[in-house]
Amino acid sequence: MRHYDCIAIGTGPAGQKGAIQAAKLGKRVAIVEKRQVLGGAQINTGTIPSKALREAVLHLTGANHKGHFGRTKSRVSEITIAELVSFSQRVIRHEWDVIRDQFDRNGVDLLWGKARFTGPNELAIDGPGGEERLSADRFLVAVGTKPARPASVPFNERTIFTSDEVLRLNHLPRTMIVVGGGVIGTEYACIMAALGVQVTLVEGRNRVLGFLDQEIADAFQYFMRQQGITLRLGEKVERIEEVEFVNGSTHQLVQAKLESGKTLRAQTLLYAVGRQGVCSELGLANVGIEFDDRERLEVNQFYQTNIEHVYAAGDVIGFPALASTSMEQGRRAICHAFGCCDVTNYNTSLFPYGIYAVPEISMVGKTEEQLTAEGIPYEAGIANYREIARGQILGDELGMLKMLIHQDTHKILGVHVIGTGATELVHIGQAVMALDGDAEFFVNNVFNFPTLAECYKVAAYNGLNKLNHVYSGTCEAVSVSL
Numbered sequence: 001m002r003h004y005d006c007i008a009i010g011t012g013p014a015g016q017k018g019a020i021q022a023a024k025l026g027k028r029v030a031i032v033e034k035r036q037v038l039g040g041a042q043i044n045t046g047t048i049p050s051k052a053l054r055e056a057v058l059h060l061t062g063a064n065h066k067g068h069f070g071r072t073k074s075r076v077s078e079i080t081i082a083e084l085v086s087f088s089q090r091v092i093r094h095e096w097d098v099i100r101d102q103f104d105r106n107g108v109d110l111l112w113g114k115a116r117f118t119g120p121n122e123l124a125i126d127g128p129g130g131e132e133r134l135s136a137d138r139f140l141v142a143v144g145t146k147p148a149r150p151a152s153v154p155f156n157e158r159t160i161f162t163s164d165e166v167l168r169l170n171h172l173p174r175t176m177i178v179v180g181g182g183v184i185g186t187e188y189a190c191i192m193a194a195l196g197v198q199v200t201l202v203e204g205r206n207r208v209l210g211f212l213d214q215e216i217a218d219a220f221q222y223f224m225r226q227q228g229i230t231l232r233l234g235e236k237v238e239r240i241e242e243v244e245f246v247n248g249s250t251h252q253l254v255q256a257k258l259e260s261g262k263t264l265r266a267q268t269l270l271y272a273v274g275r276q277g278v279c280s281e282l283g284l285a286n287v288g289i290e291f292d293d294r295e296r297l298e299v300n301q302f303y304q305t306n307i308e309h310v311y312a313a314g315d316v317i318g319f320p321a322l323a324s325t326s327m328e329q330g331r332r333a334i335c336h337a338f339g340c341c342d343v344t345n346y347n348t349s350l351f352p353y354g355i356y357a358v359p360e361i362s363m364v365g366k367t368e369e370q371l372t373a374e375g376i377p378y379e380a381g382i383a384n385y386r387e388i389a390r391g392q393i394l395g396d397e398l399g400m401l402k403m404l405i406h407q408d409t410h411k412i413l414g415v416h417v418i419g420t421g422a423t424e425l426v427h428i429g430q431a432v433m434a435l436d437g438d439a440e441f442f443v444n445n446v447f448n449f450p451t452l453a454e455c456y457k458v459a460a461y462n463g464l465n466k467l468n469h470v471y472s473g474t475c476e477a478v479s480v481s482l
Helices: 013-024 040-044 047-061 081-106 183-194 214-226 323-338 368-373 389-394 422-434 439-443 454-470
Strands: 002-009 029-033 109-112 114-119 122-127 130-141 145-147 175-179 198-203 230-233 237-246 250-258 263-266 268-271 275-277 310-312 353-355 361-365 378-384 400-406 412-418
Touching: 002 013, 002 323, 013 029, 013 081, 013 130, 013 323, 040 047, 040 081, 047 081, 047 183, 109 122, 130 323, 175 183, 175 250, 175 263, 183 198, 183 214, 183 353, 198 263, 214 230, 214 361, 214 368, 214 400, 214 412, 250 268, 310 323, 353 422, 361 422, 368 378, 368 412, 378 454, 400 439, 400 454, 412 422, 422 454, 439 454
Parallel strands: 002 029, 002 130, 029 109, 130 310, 175 198, 175 268, 198 230
Antiparallel strands: 114 122, 122 130, 145 275, 237 250, 250 263, 353 361, 361 412, 378 400, 400 412
């Protein structure tokens, strides 16, 4: 029986980074993958393909710059899913090569097969050559999740499908119902709308992306409606079925019956309500680890399960379930497991969130609603892209950056961006917040011109000018103007 210092289960972002971190600490490491491809959902069905698809759509349709440059969607009728998928597949194949090379260079043993715990420190790997038994001192469970597929929904992978099957569509539908207003649902709704598909999005809550700052979420909903997306908010789907519809000729359509009595029909339906874990396949009972009804694991601040030598990271531990956070969770878990790196001085509340919809959205830190609930006094500084030369050049006059500033200390409490480059732009605010910076940092520093980074300077001026009125006449008054 081969023995390792650490075995990671799953080659998604958490497993990758965790295994490589362990190898860099001089440990003997193996990583197990049950599929025939590397990278998990991140590479094969989630992050990379959906973002590559988005970029292909924006490039082919000119959706990002239509208002400024007069681009139209005249080419959309010529675009096929096959064209878009071919672009995604090139990116995916490249990422496979990158991951394999990283494992090879760091001496990580890659094992193909399904892993199952047979004891506290033992795994059985059911691979192409039969079953093999392995032992390890520590384990990192990074098996990810899969789209939820309720038995009541008649999935057929042609007209009723999950995000895993979107890339396999052999044609571009004219109409689509998207059930679920989370990250996956809103991203695909925007991508399809950019292609000219008539999209109706159904969400049980009263707004999409409920974790966002409300002002940003409201702005995003406005943009979605401007793209022609119909939003059915506060609505729940009661039944989904295929029906025949006669209108001159007979058509097969998907019908969604809502609890409110409304009936929606479209050629296709994307079901994007939640994701389901796969922990039931891992034999965790043999270790004494329990999982919840969605097969997710509970961990402490060090990413340990209730069994101290078994760690878990990535989507399998739940929110935020982003590739970026999963990578860092996997790395930190291994650092703690071997006690070789001090990561306690990094603020986990400063993980950024990125939504690759049209337009992009990103945030770091607190929302206005959280600050109000916690009784923290703040002011909001706003910079609209239409005020920024770079925004004008890019043709994005609707984007916005919002900076939340503590009323007393002027420390940055949160940064929220919607518009072109949001997921890149947010990292400036993240860095300043991590270094305990204040709004004056942006006022007193120079930014390249013209850039979207200037938004930080404008937002700082805007917020401090508001605070100048609050503290007028005191020694703490801020004398700034724009």
